[in-house]
Amino acid sequence: MAAEQDPEARAAARPLLTDLYQATMALGYWRAGRARDAAEFELFFRRCPFGGAFALAAGLRDCVRFLRAFRLRDADVQFLASVLPPDTDPAFFEHLRALDCSEVTVRALPEGSLAFPGVPLLQVSGPLLVVQLLETPLLCLVSYASLVATNAARLRLIAGPEKRLLEMGLRRAQGPDGGLTASTYSYLGGFDSSSNVLAGQLRGVPVAGTLAHSFVTSFSGSEVPPDPMLAPAAGEGPGVDLAAKAQVWLEQVCAHLGLGVQEPHPGERAAFVAYALAFPRAFQGLLDTYSVWRSGLPNFLAVALALGELGYRAVGVRLDSGDLLQQAQEIRKVFRAAAAQFQVPWLESVLIVVSNNIDEEALARLAQEGSEVNVIGIGTSVVTCPQQPSLGGVYKLVAVGGQPRMKLTEDPEKQTLPGSKAAFRLLGSDGSPLMDMLQLAEEPVPQAGQELRVWPPGAQEPCTVRPAQVEPLLRLCLQQGQVAAPPPSS
């Protein structure tokens, strides 16, 4: 994976990306002689996000990368010393300087797998002081990654398998890394591509993009390109002045559409020609800078038909305002009619790309039966998860020195389940999941075909289930600081 090669990608995810109380507790543990007590934490969430019925576990690779690189630098220790009491025993800082994750073991749900409330996404065990320090960065790396992956998966389920989904929310993201994380994990959750170039470079996400309104408005039509000539697609024969050719086609297109030839904006057409000269095999038009029907569409058709004469096929059009579904239906009709009129059958299947604040509801409409929309660009809704912008993951101590630990509290929802646990997915005879089950690690592994007594969350009494298959859920991915092979992946 490309990301492994890039040490800078997660520069912000380093040991001091943590809450100060992790450091003050570290001093407390150390002072109490308990820094090296064996401890185990679980990272989980209490409710599925977005009022939904599932989540996807994600961020594990980032966690493993973070843990393997975990070392406090001198400057880090010095900073901590500056905010801890001045009379703190220097031996504590020596302890911090020597810290790493070489005694940390992590079991986890595989990247991208289904996750449910209460089932650990990560089980982290090791010396108490260090696994406590890891709380905040691990939560930070897992929670948002899982939230975005889940959000993307919900959008994919709404869109169905055919529509292409493009994540384009970098500019709306909560900080640069918010954008990189969003692009990475919306791809994991089922999107086809991202506009984010850095996600392509560092994370191998397919990237996509064409042109914005500023490109269109930057042209007045009076510009003279240094080289207006375009060679035919097959590479044989003389080049053609594409702008002049498009002008000729414009007359035919306007006649066909019943428009005056002066109506389409000359600057928009010049922009389309410039883009087509740069991308003759990947020409796309952005239709709504001035007027879709009186300018964008005829200009697109003129340039597309000029390109077609040279053997190139235009790829798509994009709409970024108005009633996207309705316009797509009408544009497809125009494409079909023009394909027949000008005998260019490929024009019928030019992609229609739409964007503009598309949320789950708008997506459902765009994805409905018969929709002529092919590609849907989603920004804010996938990246910032406005329905619920944080997962609310927690990281709870479940055992110290082999003894179970529990937060009792007067708020029942915040009580924790004590003890080191194993987790299993119980499946029916058709392979469909029945439930996920937690039990203490020392209990015997449940067997397929046997009746099991289980206690669903919130139930007043236990019930029984007889799974046809039993799958262990948590996989060893870091053992005493070493990556366990094979790397975890669903």
Place this chain on the structure above:
Amino acid sequence: MAAEQDPEARAAARPLLTDLYQATMALGYWRAGRARDAAEFELFFRRCPFGGAFALAAGLRDCVRFLRAFRLRDADVQFLASVLPPDTDPAFFEHLRALDCSEVTVRALPEGSLAFPGVPLLQVSGPLLVVQLLETPLLCLVSYASLVATNAARLRLIAGPEKRLLEMGLRRAQGPDGGLTASTYSYLGGFDSSSNVLAGQLRGVPVAGTLAHSFVTSFSGSEVPPDPMLAPAAGEGPGVDLAAKAQVWLEQVCAHLGLGVQEPHPGERAAFVAYALAFPRAFQGLLDTYSVWRSGLPNFLAVALALGELGYRAVGVRLDSGDLLQQAQEIRKVFRAAAAQFQVPWLESVLIVVSNNIDEEALARLAQEGSEVNVIGIGTSVVTCPQQPSLGGVYKLVAVGGQPRMKLTEDPEKQTLPGSKAAFRLLGSDGSPLMDMLQLAEEPVPQAGQELRVWPPGAQEPCTVRPAQVEPLLRLCLQQGQVAAPPPSS
């Protein structure tokens, strides 16, 4: 500022943190011979966030840092070549390799100043190709920073000037950098401190933190600290076994509170003692791990009174569940009664710190007249801005080659105001702001005391205003790639 020294802090904010269409348009501009056309963009927002009446401009420092460092590395250019057409003229990539911001000029609202819809937060001028490429990273750096600063300022207004506000949302943030950005700009917006250690190290934000429930549950009470002795605060006299001393005080506290001495959890008390041994001058108790009234409060009082006997004053208690206001009122009563009973007046003013999903509404209740709450920790609500998780900033071309440019479109809200502009804040005779005014850059500067004809957004006709003062809003902060002195700051 500490951040200036840290080249890694914004590793994710680098030239390829952009939308691919910026690169495809760059090729289009280049192919059309327009890469070096003089262009100007404005970065602004269309509506104040959260349904409010103002925003704070923020992120400018990050932008300046980004622009000064802007260079495409070989690996960046190679990646772009891999996603652009294979027959792209190599001279285009040579152009990219040579790009920097040495011809870019930026005017901006000062960091932290009031911003309103339509008034540019940034005016960016320079060669068309490069200022187009800057769109996405600048939006990414400004939008979220401004959103969080605005959100924090709203929370500060609700809290009033007295309550101390602690940002503690790192674990809920949208990625590691989302957390760093949030901590930095919630401090700008009026918070007192952050839990985020990295924000302290890199951005100079005051950091704060004490202990979590895991620290409390990690102790059973049977642990034996290697050194249970604590020297008196004045440094004279023999050390005292703090745990034993707290045990003695516990009996008095329980008698005073009418509790059995066995009720308070011994593990919680051991945790408090351990924390107090590490932080005798900054002891705080987290009260709600088991039961505030039957365990957390008596254990805190026992340890605080033991410390007090040695000349130390406990600093605070934290509540993280239940009715925070009601508990704070009752805890203050207990503190007052205990202060009188045990003749320790300082106990009356021990800080009461509260946290637990505090939003604007909950904050208003906690900040009401008579509230005994002193410090309020806010996480998700400040960091993720759940009321509106993105600002919706835009970056629009307003002039090319000195000629105004406009996106007309059929969606009136998306129309832009063409031309290079100047912006002024008009103030009344009492110094209060009347309105912000945009005009074309070449128009004469408005004068105080003169009647001005202005056209408020959405108005059907102009109106007149006679400002007592006129302040220019946009300040030169980068001139042809060089930082203009003094650095912009409100």
